[in-house]
Amino acid sequence: MxxxxxxxxxxxxxxxxxxxxxxxxxxxxxxxxxxxxxxxxxxxxxxxxxxxxxxxxxxxxxxxxxxxxxxxxxxxxxxxxxxxxxxxxxxxxxxxxxxxxTSRARAIVEIGDDTITAEAGATMSALEQAARAAGSQLWMYPSTVHSTIGGFLAGGSGGTGTIAHGSNHMGFVVALDVVTPASGGRLIHVEGDEALGYVHNYGTAGIIARATVRIEPLQDWRGLYASFETFAGALSVLRALGRLRPTPRLVSADPPHITAQLPPDPAFPEGRASLRMIADAETVAEATAVIEGAGGRVEDVREGPGVSAALSVLSYNHPIEWLQKSEPGVYFHVEVSGDALVERIDEVQAVYPGGMLHIEAGHTAPIGMLAGIYESPEAVYAGIDRLTSLGVGVHSPHQWNVDFRLAETVALAARTDPAHLLNPGKLNPDYRGPVKGAIR
Missing domain, CATH: 3.30.43.10 (Uridine Diphospho-n-acetylenolpyruvylglucosamine Reductase, domain 2)
Known part of the structure; x- marks a missing residue:
């Protein structure tokens, strides 16, 4: 060739x-x-x-x-x-x-009663601001609030707001305009299940050029910062706080060592575990009672349009990233989920040397990022097997291959990209991970 x-x-x-x-x-x-x-x-x-x-x-x-x-x-x-x-x-x-x-293609095209349409390079923070000006808010957005809508949909999974709505993008994605090698320079409009074929597969079947996503009525959010003497104390209230109504946008907690690596804040007292919430203003009193009833204390309650963004950037994998920055070359992490993160926390953290968990309330069960001291790929994957035996759901982030609806994406890309020009190397149905035989 x-x-x-x-x-x-x-x-x-x-x-x-x-x-x-x-x-x-x-x-x-x-x-x-x-x-x-x-x-x-x-x-x-x-x-x-x-x-x-x-x-x-x-x-x-x-x-x-x-x-x-x-x-x-x-x-x-x-x-x-x-x-x-x-x-x-x-x-x-x-x-x-x-x-x-795509970051220069950032126009926000239209804001409707329950949707917002923007080009692929519009940032999630810009969409949130535009929705807020119209009396609405996004259903969800990522911990990296300055990521683009196209990048979030093509590469992300869930985000802030998924306690209420789950991490299924098809609750969030209404329609997409995509371009493929087979489309001859035309934008193709897809909706519903057809749009799902272009989500979370890194542009290997088609590139998102414009997206229409769901918005909902604006809520009055508060940023609630609490602390506990131990991580166990924070874990004891996480699920109850996640079940408050109206539902929080985020409930997030870290053990003392991870908390100490976060950007300095008076709400992170030294030596204590941190619990943070994006809570509806109506639930602050109830959340405070739950926290204090478990021996915790509320360090601050903040309000204003920046509350959600400030706490979102301390969620998902960001606390582990701060940990890695503070001790470079030491830590890795895996994505984990399930009630075992609360009920069997000591066993979960003991799977890896130096194991520490960042945890969040999820739509149906807690989710989190388990950090450990890095030794080898083999040790990482052996630990995944042990976590699975404890009843923990695990996704390994240590690979770049499409792993969401892989068979469906391969079949779609055969039609949309017959010459295999889109993001080559990322759509491999025979991929087994960096460790031979390990498929995660």
Whole structure:
């Protein structure tokens, strides 16, 4: 196969986007070829995985579609990119090729009674602000609030707000406009189950150019910060707080050592476990009674439009990321779920040396990130087997292969991308993980 002529592709892209709409500068290409994958020591051992030959910066959904057509015409591999906030290499261009940076295509197109439509590069914080101005709020958004809507839907799973709604994106996603190599530069509108085929698979079947997602009536949120002498104290109230009505947007807790690594805050007293809530104002008194009844104390109750964002960035995997920054090269983590995280916490944390759990109330059961001291890939996967035997649900983040509806995505991509140009290396039905035989 003749390799793509990137000089010719760059010239065509410059005519379409203007001279600042495409770059072959090495620093730009390197910047567009990394994400947060070094959060996984297993993946970090395999990096670098590829560097883009070109980076394109479309400013609208229509331009994004036209860029894809040009890349297909030249036979160039295509990797879509939002803000690069993903953590596991899904946005790294493994074979090089063209990276399409969608972050300049950020128009918010329409706000309806129960939906908001925006182009792929619009940030989740911008969507939340626009919804708030209209008296609404997003159903959910990620812990990295400045990630793009296209990147969140293509790469993310759940987020703040999933206690009430769960992490199923099809409760959140109403419709998508996507572009594929087979669409000939046209945007394809998909809704319902058909849209699910383009969610959480890293742009391997089609690239999200525009999204319509659900919003709901705005609530009066409070940021409630509490502390406990021990992590066990925080765990004892987590599920009860998650069941308050109106439902909290987030209930999140960390043991003292993880809490100590978070950005300094008077609400994080030294040596104590932290519990944080995005709570409806109507439930603050009840939440306070639950916390104090279990021996905890409320450190602060904050209000204002920034409350949700401030606490969201201390949720999901972010506390573990702060831990890793404070002790580089030491810790890894796995995603965990289930009531065993509360009921068998000592056994759960003992699976890995130095084991510590960041935990959150979930839609049906607690979810969390279990950190441990990194020894080897084999030790990580052996621990996953032990966690499973304890009744813990586990997802390994230490791989970049599509693992959501893999068979369905492979079948869809066979129709939409017959030349396998979309994010090559990320859609492998025979993938078994960095450890041979380990499929997670």
């Amino acid at each position: 003749t390799p793509p002529d990137y000089s010719a592709l760059e010239s065509d892209l410059a005519r379409l986007l203007g001279p600042r709409g495409v770059s072959s500068d090495l620093r730009q290409r390197e910047k567009a070829s990394v994400d947060g994958a070094r959060m996984s020591p297993i993946i970090a051992e395999l990096l670098p995985l590829g560097v883009a030959d070109l980076v394109a910066f479309p400013t609208s959904a229509q331009e994004l579609a036209a860029v894809v057509k040009l890349a297909v015409d030249h036979g160039a591999p295509i990797t879509p990119r939002g803000k690069g906030t993903g953590n596991y290499g899904q946005g790294i261009p493994m074979p090089g090729g063209l990276v399409i940076d």
